[in-house]
Amino acid sequence: xxxxxxxxxxxxxxxxxxxxxxxxxxxxxxxxxxxxxxxxxxxxxxxxxxxxxxxxxxxxxxxxxxxxxxxxxxxxxxxxxxxxxxxxxxxxxxxxxxxxxxxxxxxxxxxxxxxxxxxxxxxxxxxxxxxxxxxxxxxxxxxxxxxxxx
Numbered sequence: 001x002x003x004x005x006x007x008x009x010x011x012x013x014x015x016x017x018x019x020x021x022x023x024x025x026x027x028x029x030x031x032x033x034x035x036x037x038x039x040x041x042x043x044x045x046x047x048x049x050x051x052x053x054x055x056x057x058x059x060x061x062x063x064x065x066x067x068x069x070x071x072x073x074x075x076x077x078x079x080x081x082x083x084x085x086x087x088x089x090x091x092x093x094x095x096x097x098x099x100x101x102x103x104x105x106x107x108x109x110x111x112x113x114x115x116x117x118x119x120x121x122x123x124x125x126x127x128x129x130x131x132x133x134x135x136x137x138x139x140x141x142x143x144x145x146x147x148x149x150x
């Protein structure tokens with residue numbers, strides 16, 4: 001299978017070069033590529049669907065124009081309402097998180113105080129046990145009154 005392709009280059013009215021490529025063996029249709037005419041890329045390539053819209057005059061009194069404007073106005077209104085709702089939801093979430101954070105901070109303080117009290121009790125108990133336990137190797141002799149007379 002050999003690949004044989006042809007390229008045709010044409011320049012349209014906007015100064016854009018369109019390269020048409022035909023592949024003989026692939027069977028796939030090639031999409032035209034838009035390439036700026038100037039080598040420095042001075043202008044942007046415009047897709048064919050947008051080329052005629054800039055130059056065509058729009059009658060502002062036509063029903064089509066009024067319908068487009070109405071649809072656009074509704075879309076803008078919907079977008080703004082959606083954005084406003086999102087901002088309100090975010091603010092509400094921020095407030096919920098702040099309240100939860102305050103509750104958790106209070107719980108931390110309470111648990112820290114409880115830990116301190118329990119630690120003090122433990123240390124006091126450990127100190128009392130240490131006072132009652134005799135060191136190893138120092139035995140005290142207790143005198144038994146019964147044995148002292150013999």
